[in-house]
Amino acid sequence: MTSPYAEHFPALRSGFSYLDNAAGAQVPSHCIHAISQFLTGGSCNVGQPYAASQVATALKARARAETAEFLHCLPEEVMLGPSATALTFQVGRALSRLFKAGDEVVISELEHESNAAPWRALEAQGVKVKTWRAHWPEGRLEPADLRALVTPRTRLVAVTAAANSVGATPELAAVAEVAHGVGAWVFVDAVHSSPHHLPDLRAWGADFAVFSPYKVFGPHLGCLYVRRGLLAGLPADKLWFVPDDSPQKFEPGTANHEGWAGWLGSLAYLREVLGGGQPGREGLVRAFQRIEELERPLLETTLERLSRHPRVSLYGPKQPQGRVATFCFNVTGLPPRAVAEHLARQGVGVAAGHYYATLAADALGLMPDGAVRASLLHYNTQEDVERLMAGLDSLP
Numbered sequence: 001m002t003s004p005y006a007e008h009f010p011a012l013r014s015g016f017s018y019l020d021n022a023a024g025a026q027v028p029s030h031c032i033h034a035i036s037q038f039l040t041g042g043s044c045n046v047g048q049p050y051a052a053s054q055v056a057t058a059l060k061a062r063a064r065a066e067t068a069e070f071l072h073c074l075p076e077e078v079m080l081g082p083s084a085t086a087l088t089f090q091v092g093r094a095l096s097r098l099f100k101a102g103d104e105v106v107i108s109e110l111e112h113e114s115n116a117a118p119w120r121a122l123e124a125q126g127v128k129v130k131t132w133r134a135h136w137p138e139g140r141l142e143p144a145d146l147r148a149l150v151t152p153r154t155r156l157v158a159v160t161a162a163a164n165s166v167g168a169t170p171e172l173a174a175v176a177e178v179a180h181g182v183g184a185w186v187f188v189d190a191v192h193s194s195p196h197h198l199p200d201l202r203a204w205g206a207d208f209a210v211f212s213p214y215k216v217f218g219p220h221l222g223c224l225y226v227r228r229g230l231l232a233g234l235p236a237d238k239l240w241f242v243p244d245d246s247p248q249k250f251e252p253g254t255a256n257h258e259g260w261a262g263w264l265g266s267l268a269y270l271r272e273v274l275g276g277g278q279p280g281r282e283g284l285v286r287a288f289q290r291i292e293e294l295e296r297p298l299l300e301t302t303l304e305r306l307s308r309h310p311r312v313s314l315y316g317p318k319q320p321q322g323r324v325a326t327f328c329f330n331v332t333g334l335p336p337r338a339v340a341e342h343l344a345r346q347g348v349g350v351a352a353g354h355y356y357a358t359l360a361a362d363a364l365g366l367m368p369d370g371a372v373r374a375s376l377l378h379y380n381t382q383e384d385v386e387r388l389m390a391g392l393d394s395l396p
């Protein structure tokens, strides 16, 4: 049986089991049509008085406003860009002009390299980078351990909303409390969590955050949030005439307008198909309640089946709480790549490697080969899980 959501996601009609969603989600027709419609209407840049340019101008404003609804923040706190990694490096360069030798940055051990490398680069100017160790193999981050690491010199704490390796979901509000307690900022990587849980920047207390629409059923884009009040003081690389308090300071060059049109289509899918047609954030809240209902049985079955498989060593949280449906595991006697290749021949797409979460892979002793990763989203089915398990059972 193909996914009941294949009606909306053309790629799912092939019957292939897409279980590498952590590397990017499939996109609904809403997104594809919105891109096509934008380009058909006349591809052009923003800011000019003719009709097609005005469409592009309005589209960019709408993309900013609707992304703010998605993140639960203000439109002027939203910056649209090419990828979370590129945007995080941009912030890193700006902060390098503010941070001094002897200042400190804390990076959690669950971070994707995109939320580690830009901060490690600050070491060249004497910034001390500390690692907030997780408890393994669950990948649990304890706020008490963070409390012991931070000092009055701590300027930034980099933490993920969900680990793209083992799927663990740290308590962000507790992280913000500890960081803010010593006057540090919090940089949240919401890339992996955002197709599972609707971001809530107000509740998280984040000062900076990134997510990538391509993980949330949209095109290949990235997005940065900077808390109001911080933006004007950030010495970003920008064109001289861009005002200091404008989100454009982190949006150099011409934007991917068709991509942002597609992202608006993806948000329409969420509201219309999963959110009962409710407009605004309310529609997104409902959509993610539905996503939770759809994902929960998939998460529970996969966790249970992988946990009791005789050849599988599963890393990450052992309970459905405090995790998303991302499963990182190895199979006795086989390198992860061989497992992924075998599964690909059975019509199941999974990842093998470290997926840029090298701190976690190191801590688990998995370098250089890493592990297999199966990551599920709401459009996956119990049949996908069965096929994964049958593929594992048929391994040589």
Ligand SMILES: Cc1ncc(COP(=O)(O)O)c(C=O)c1O
Residues within 6 Å of the ligand: 022, 023, 082, 083, 084, 085, 086, 112, 114, 115, 160, 162, 163, 164, 189, 191, 192, 211, 212, 221, 222
């Ligand atoms: C947790 C996490 N953070 C950051 C990234 C990087 O995102 P982007 O590809 O938009 O740079 C990824 C990509 O896989 C990710 O999983």
